[in-house]
Amino acid sequence: MSQPDIIKDIRRTTPDLVAQAAKYQPAIFSDINGRRGALHGRIQALRPRMKLAGPAFTVEVRPGDNLMIHAAMALAKPGDVLVIDGKGDQTSALMGTIMMTACRQLGLAGVV
Template sequence: MQETTMSDDDTRLLAAFEGLPTSAISDCMDRLAGTYRLAPRHGATPMLGYAHTVRVRAGDNLHIHDALQRVRPGDVLVVDGGGCEERALVGEILMRVAMSRGAAGFVIDGAVRDVAAFRAAAFPCYARGVTHRGPYKHGPGGSATAVVIDGVPVSHGDVVVGDEDGVVFVPRERAGQVAAAARAKLAAEAEILAQIDAGTYDETWIAAALMRG
């Protein structure tokens, strides 16, 4: 039987990412991690959780309904819809179901609808597009399997972080290392900002970089 709550280890690992911006995380993953075509459809509420992956046929959400029967509190429904924007895969009804079960948000490589409801609820939802046209419910599809979101491979259980800049996915086996590196980068950037404010920002690196180029 699937666990219905997070383990202490799961909770501690997510806590390591609290407050980290997607930009710092992405920079610490060779600047290759995460999406660039998906936009927040809910406002500014940040998102943090573990990927509950779903693969669906373009324009069909049967397996999203199925996955929501097994979602854990703190999970993010990460849906590979093949990038199809012709039909919305989730809307207010599935948002309400996800909220009632403690899910942390949606990442949809496809379209959504009822964006006013997502904004009103401040429930994290990142999607490639928006359309009023509804989905089919025939399948095929599956869940808890490897998917590709906006060209990025995502495994079930990866850490998912979202903010106003977008979404990044961190493989579970690298998560602790990436979180520590991102915190160090954030501290270094804070020092640079302080130098700019103080008028002591060192720009000598620019000339050296130009010479290398």
């Protein structure tokens, strides 16, 4: 049996656990998780003191194709963090002001 392209039933971390975890540096969680789950050091906040915490809603896209991001936005819930794997492609943007504004209006905690 093959896995569906879009998984609609997503188990989310509880808001209480997110609030507790938000008090710690992300590197601590990577360390206690066998150094798994950390992002590349090039990925940084837009502003020095910017932080975000929430259940990760992961999205895998083909280079230059944002269709699955639109699908994820339709399924995401307030407080979710869209974590997008764009395959390292830097030839085109996957999101812009319109999509980021829509994410804010949906109440998403952030986009990585």
